Amino acid sequence: MRRKGDTVLFDRPPRAAAWAAVGGKKESEGPLADAFDLLLTDASCGEKSWEKAESDFARYTLEAALKKGGLSAAELDGVFAGDLEFQCTASAYAMRGFDVPYLGLYGACSTMAEGVGLAACMVEGGAMRRAAAMASSHFCAAERQFRTPLMYGGKRTPTAQWTVTGAGALVLDAAPGGPRVQAVTFGRVRDYNVTDINNMGAAMAPAACETILNYLADTGRTPEDFDAVYTGDLGLVGSRLLAQLLEREGVRLPNHQDCGLLVYSVDSQNVQAGGSGAGCSAAVLCCHVLPLLAEGQLRRVLFLSTGALMSQTTFLQGESIPGIAHLLELSSGEEGQ
Template sequence: MRKGDTILFEAPPSAVAYAAVGGKKEAEGPLADAFDMLIADTLCGEKTWEKAESDFARYCLEAALKKGRLQADALDAVFAGDLQCQCTASAYTMRGFDTPYLGLYGACSTMAEGFGLAACMVAGGHMQYAAAMSSSHFCAAERQFRTPLDYGGKRTPTAQWTVTGAGAAILAPAGGPPYVRAVTFGRVRDYNVTDINNMGAAMAPAACETILRYFADTGEKPEHFDAIFTGDLGFVGRTLLLQLLKEEGLPLENHQDCGLLVYDRDAQNVQAGGSGAGCSATVLCCHVLPALREGRMKRVLFLSTGALMSQTTFLQGESIPGVAHLIELSSELPEETEKGGGVR
């Protein structure tokens, strides 16, 4: 069933397995103990950062399959993407899996985009098992979008630290909680932010609009949820998002940002927080989904937010468009959830 931009699943699919892999910086953060694997060598023994990112993604998908007691040939498709040009980290990862691959580029919004598409395919009966995966690597991203690490440039206070890691989740028609109850795919919005070191400001307006559209479509209220997670707005973007929502008459008291959960800004030198396609992917798979499965949270909204520029458009002086995709997740099926005036 569809209401506005929101797809509501009458038979919500399940996230039957998930895994998160992180690097050295992530091992020093607050969620370290929740990761399935932490790799101190961010080169993974490879000669390039780009090859290392593919290793992170491969380890992650292998871990998710192992946890789900599945072989790769059980997957009907893998929806995956990353920040490298032409999504090469994901494509090179999938060389090792004899599985249909659908490459996605939503920048840092890729995990929610892939997760939502996989949920639609599974709920529609077109696939039995579908995986969503996203990754990023700090060194590869800095070299591609900003300046090589050898340059030694000073980072601005609004800059964010790209997560070195990957998250993967496998969806199926049934399998218990967490359940995917709804998806709202976002629209591209551009508020003329041109500072490549301020991704939070570029993405916050898109996150605001997607959240507003979801609540308008469904009639839900923020207080129905244990938490509303955004992908990687960081400190600057989160502050702006809350301000924008308040101006629209929707103050959020239960908002959390993955970029502020994966790192400790006071103890780690990450400026405004975490970012990258692996940011929301790892937090989703090591923190949000386990909390729902274990019943520590009942209902959440999860958004991945993406800045859709390239290194070429930035050098051409273009502004930075943003997009945000939303997933409604629950530890209960719809008929089990009581909500004020009844049940959706």
């Protein structure tokens, strides 16, 4: 394991041993519906609150990943997990059902890449034999916490994004074969004084731009070295801003795709600028990106999860919205890469 700038390069890249994604009703109507391991059309999961339902989504996705990998929870040395709820309660409450060391994270929608990066560092460094990363979100819980309760019936702006009801979980180990985590670039908090809580794409795009530029400078690579560059959930607005910001630095992303625009059909699903939420990039990574790497349809990609780090309190206090983006370099694990 070596560090260059903000990037950690793995000498023995950890393997993606198993993964799973769970989605809700909106996700079952989207372009990636057939790729999810489990779709739950009841957003409440039979629970009395949206928050309890999100814990169920998180629990189901970790259980599914373990089952697919032929693993038990006892074989995990740690789980890095987070969500959008106060004090990451969806993840913490989900982990009540697993007797495993739990490392709670809050990176907002950047949590999945952060968790995978940290888990990879622990596995490659020998501190953990097997570690999992997980992130979840729930549309109803997020709207109640960050904006307005659903019964209020507020009008959504064109720049707003639809929080994914779903989760993704990934188990890493040091065994041979399978997709690999080649490197991770941990992002820095950047604040460009965006104050519109209904325009997360604008708040996160500058952080995504900087993390990409830092990775390219640290490694000497170019975007053309990759089959695709995935961003977490910039949506329509943030994706356009990212392209503009990178072009100012002389960098083009002809192979860019955004998870918030993959999980939903913007033209037909009434999701405004696309998907968002900690579960957005987590689910797309586990139901779309990793399977393509495992099948050899993709050989090497960059994957960023992007997050807006405000809280309900800071928003009401008139604070601006800081952004963060963490980047993973992923490969299919084929020889000669």
